[in-house]
Amino acid sequence: MNEQSRKNAIGSRYLSFILDDEEYCIEIQQVREIKALPEITPVPQTPEYIRGVINLRGKIIPIVDLRMRFGFPHKEYNARTSVIIVEYEYEKDITLIGLIVDVTNEVLYLDQENINSVPYINEKINEDFIDGMTNIGERVIIKLNIHSILSATEMKALHSTANEEA
């Protein structure tokens, strides 16, 4: 493989996972680790989909239930439920956040060209959350934009609703 194609290969590796029987993926570069679901300590005054915090080797990090974030009904956690620990930038700091998914799948290599724009899914899944869609054989995989899902404005806007409901 020459330099350019190797670069492309690295840039286009994704971790795929399942949410409510749909397959999604995110760029592998942002993924720190994958864990089985540990004990969650709930945090008050946060939206429903922020389940609380967990202890990751001495670091306290927030946990987001992606199903609930996307408006799907809450499903009981079982032995297959996983947490994907993701790195992202929040106010110039690199922070960690955990995403609860039904089950993690595999690492995929996707070509940039195959990612097409996506039709409307539901009103909870903001257009910004989705970078595109691709096919592998029969499978349809939706590429998520982690950054917008976790962006500050989203958090702030939702926290004020949480406070009003409280």
Added chain:
Amino acid sequence: MGNGVPIKRLDDLALSFNNCLDGDMVQALNIQEAIEEIYPITETSIEGNCLAMLHVILDYVFDGYNLEDMMEEVNQLFEILIYLNDNELSDPIISDEKAVIATLSKKHTDFPEKLDDYISKLEKGTDAKEAELKVPEINKPDFIDDLDSHLENETFHIFMNDTLERLLQIEELVLRLEGNETPDPEDLNHIFRIFHTIKGEAGFFGAKELMNFAHEIESNLDGLRKKHTGIDKHLSDELFDAKDIIETYIHLLQDREIEKLRNYCFTEDCVKLAKLNNPESHDDTVPNIEESETTESEYVEETEDIDADKTPLTGNADKQTVTNRATRGKPKKDEFIRVRASHIAELNDRIQELWITENQLEGEFLRDVKKITKEVQYLAMKLRTGSLRKLEPRLQRIVRDVGYKTNRDVQLSFVGEDIEVDRNLIEALEEPLLHIVRNSIDHGIEDPAERERQGKPKTGSITISSSRKGSRIQLTIKDDGRGLQVSKIKARALERGIITKEIADKMNKEEAFQLIFEPGFSTASQVSDLSGRGVGMDVVRDMAEQNNGRILIESEEGKHSTIHFSFPLNTAILEGMVVQYDANHFVIPVNEVVECIEVTSKIMRSVKHELPVINLRDKFIPVLRIGDLFGEKVEKAMRRSAVILNSHNKMYALLVDKIIQKNEVAIKPLSKQFRHIRGLSSATIFSGGKIGFVIDTEELIRASLTKARIKQEEA
């Protein structure tokens, strides 16, 4: 509202822009000149910003970009200006302005910076702020004469060490910029800021020569950084030389080399000599130290010769001094070393875990081990913290400069315990504190004559005090000036369109004070001469929020203005009462706890529509519920225990399931995403890995009282 830039002038400008579009570049120059003329008469910062943006757009045109590509933004800016001519400031207009900035930033990544720089330049022209103060000739004792007394000053040592650290940073930055095709403009800015800081701090200690030298370099860099070029070898050589010169000077200060200091020359001719003087230099021309055989007495004679000479030190005398310095056995100084902050953070985390886990273990055998680990834990904590006094030199400098400029005599003092505070917090506090102090002198403290008339001492005073209360750090800045005038604040806010008359009339004193924090409240973007970025009270509030802190303003007209900051402890070991509530553990700082009791239905009392209370030995104490934090409307279960708290001399009863034990816990800050949460100040990890939260008693009380008040109003 409703004046702003006259319509006629806007029309002229618009016409000129159209001519530019047709290719008439002379018009572009005319527009820029007109903008510089009009800027001072703008009434709101938005108008000023729009004009500045138009100016910067034309800069791009001069740089070769196509005006057509930016015409849409130009039109939008004119729309905003025309709208503001007739109407009040409003949210939609503010977002329009922001939208234009965003689009332009997308088209040109350096747009925000160019804009800030230009606005800064405009501000310097229109408002004689203390941006570049001419340093007055004050009859200060010679800096070198005073060196001994400086060397006894802890802050002077910190200044020297900080400067050395900063010089190392310069090296790093210059290396990064040198020959880099895509230099990061922030790096050059950073170098500029470092020289600016060195200049300021040197000035504070009266080190005039060092200050002037740093000032020269800073001025040279100022022009360069605005051009956003990288740096060529010539400049990087100069910067390295400058770094070496200052570094050697600092070493001489530390080693108290009085004679050499007197003769120290800061010009470039001496650079090579500076390298010779510096024993750490790897320059080949350094004479071989071992070969010298002179004794101490000979050295003394040599120095007298040099004294008479008053020329830069030459090679020979060096040899002796270098040797003798080594043999004279100078007292060892406590060195500073540079380490990565992340390494310290990791070390801290591990030590905390170790300590937490160990606490769980029992046994006499472990007693000594536990003692040692606890001490290690304290030491690790100290690595992450520093003293607020570190900011004193810069603050004192501002006091001196602004006081001089305004002809007011002001004294700044630090009182209270010198508490250890997380280093990040100190850094975050620096600019806001400078701003607050500057404001106090500029707007708060009165002229000596007026103060005398009011029976106040001629010298105004600003007091900064810090203390640790429970799980929080309190920081207070108080000036004994004219205080905040509510009517004036309301008037200004009305003028700036921040509030309407109805709201203004209903506002009480405290609410009016909060208006100061609204962006747009202060006169057209106040810009710090340092970073070119705005520093206003809104930025101060942002800083507080970003550090999970709170601000409170107190003031009495004619008497004082006080700003209270309250920050949660980020790095500390807290002694607390650990309690259980449902499946969670919470911690209450022990100094707020009075006692713990069992709760039976007998002592619970509920008065209709009021907060429930507990009868404690015939005193009725209001009840607090942790459930209130979670927005629980009704108590889910009967709580069997209560912790009696004392907050501001009032008692409260906090209902819990179980009181576990008194414990020392290591505090971890809450993630930034949880900054808005009211009632919890920080988090901790117990042995076994369970996460618990530290309760912010004041907030919990406030929340409960508000809830009760709402209930009453609904009833």
